[in-house]
Amino acid sequence: MLIVQPIGCVLAGLFQTLIGRKSGMILKNIVELISWILMCSATSVSMLYMAIIMMGISAGLMDAPALSYMGEISEPRFRGFLASFVSMTVPIGMLVEFFLGSIFDWRTAVAISIAVPVASIIMIAFVSIQVDKRRRII
Secondary structure (H helix, E strand, C coil), X not given: CCCCHHHHHHHHHHHHHHHCHHHHHHXXXXXXHHHHHHHHXXXXXXXXXXXXXXXXXXXXCCHHHHHXXXXXXXXXXXXXXXXXXXXXXXXXXXXXXXXHHHHCCHHHHHHHHCHHHHXXXXXXXXXXXXXXXXXXXX
C-alpha cells in the first residue's frame, strides 16, 4: 500500500487543481469505497492486490485536498488543531482496523469498514452545505 501512495500524492495535486478540493475529497472516498468493496468481495489474490493498490492511491489522495479545504473554511484559531487531526486519523484508523480484525473475521471487518468512506462522503457534503449557507448570510 505504501509503495503506491506517492502516486496518489502526485494525483492529488492534479485533481485538486482540476476538480477542486471538495470534489477531490469525495473522489478520494469513492476510490477508498471501491477498494473496500473489492477487498470484501475478493475471490483471488490478484483482486486483493488490486484493492491494496487502490487503497494506497486513496491514501495518497487524502492530505492535499483535506488540508487545503480546512485552511479555506476554518477560522485561523482552529486551523492547527484541524491540520493535526488529519494526521491523527491515520493511526486511529489503523488501530480501529486491528481492533475489528481481532473481533471479527477479516471479511466482516472489511465489510464494517465500508461505512467509513460512505460516512465521509455524507459529512463532506454536509460541511459544504453549511459553509455555503454561512457565506450567503455574511
